[in-house]
Every structure is written in structure tokens, then in C-alpha cells.
Amino acid sequence: MRIQWLTQTGTAAEVIVVFGGWAVxxxxxxxxxxxxxVLFVDDYRDLDGDLPDLSAYRTRRLIAWSFGVAGYGHWQAARRIDPFTRKTALSGTLTPVDRLRGIPPAVVAKTRDTLSDTSFAAFLARCYGAPCPDPADLDIAARQAELSAVAARGPAPDPHFDCIVIPSRDRIFPPASMARAWADQAARVVAIDAPHAPFALWHLWDDIP
Structure with missing residues (x-):
């Protein structure tokens, strides 16, 4: 795991922890x-990292995006205390590599086995719904190992998200697969018109459901 502060003022009443996606x-x-x-977490080759002490914040919000949904589910299951006051699952499922409720295993395997700067640029375009700048310093071996680790880890325990956001134009996690995965929690699902990475919809952290 990689854990890094994006913003750390020392005076904020709320902290947002983002469990991010693969390689982005x-x-x-x-x-x-x-x-x-704002604290950002990614790189799920292992889930051994610990978050810093967040107890001084009045509210602690989790946004788990893409592979971060299952990544957080596995990470939290190994710990006794849930530190968050609100949790949002965005563009992902607890079964990240799954033919019916996640990304089909054949797609993940092909992404891993053919990974290159060119194929990753195509992945980013699907992720954001538009061409992106050329990726810089892609560690191909590390990102291949991460895909293998995510697939081997399997389904994650349910950490009970308060809100589940499904983008209708997601080309990474099929929207129908996400709908199936969260069917038993349909009352918590919010549908949005956006690609897999929907963050351009919002200007403030508070805008995210």
C-alpha cells in the first residue's frame, strides 16, 4: 500500500480518505x-499499511473508488475498529474480478499480460471518457503484480457503505455488473451520468454523494 497526504492543514475538522484505483x-x-x-491510498499489491491516527478529526469520510472498494473491504476486515463516520463506494464492487459482478477475469488477465505504455493510455481514455496525457513513469511490473494480487485476493467482506455510486458510462466496471453486485443494497445506490472516473462532475469534496 501507498499512503500519502494530498492536503494536511492541521486545523481541519474533517478528513477524507480516498482508497483509489489501479495505477491512476x-x-x-x-x-x-x-x-x-485529504489522505490518498493506493497500490494494493499488499494491504499491510496502517492509516495515521485520525481520531482528532470530528468527522472522517471514506471514498473508495474502483479497486479501492474491495481494497478497503479487505483492509478493514483485518482491523477491529472502523474509523469512518461515512463511507461511499464509487465505481466498484466487492467482487472486483468477477464475470457477473465485477470486471471479467479474462479482461483483467489481458490487461495484465499486454500492459504497456500504449495500452495504459487506452485504459486511461476509457477510465476518464476522453483522451488523457501520456502516462509518465508507469512501473509495468508493479502494476501487473497489483492486478494479480487483486485477482488472487478474491471477494471482499462488506464494510457497509452508506452510499454506492454507479456511473452509467463506466467502461471499466460494467454498470450492469455493479447493479447486480449491489442489488441487495439498492436503496443506497445513486446512479450518475459519468465515466468510470467521474470526478470532473464535482468541484468540491462535499459534492460527492
């Missing part, structure tokens, strides 16, 4: 404004 990093979040401190 935090750049797509940097335009979001607000008074919150």
Missing part, C-alpha cells in the same frame, strides 16, 4: 476544493 494515482482529484484534509 491522485491527479484526477486535485481540482476538488474544500476545507478538509
Amino acid at each position: 494515482g491522485p491527479d484526477g482529484l486535485r481540482h476538488l476544493g474544500g476545507a478538509q484534509d
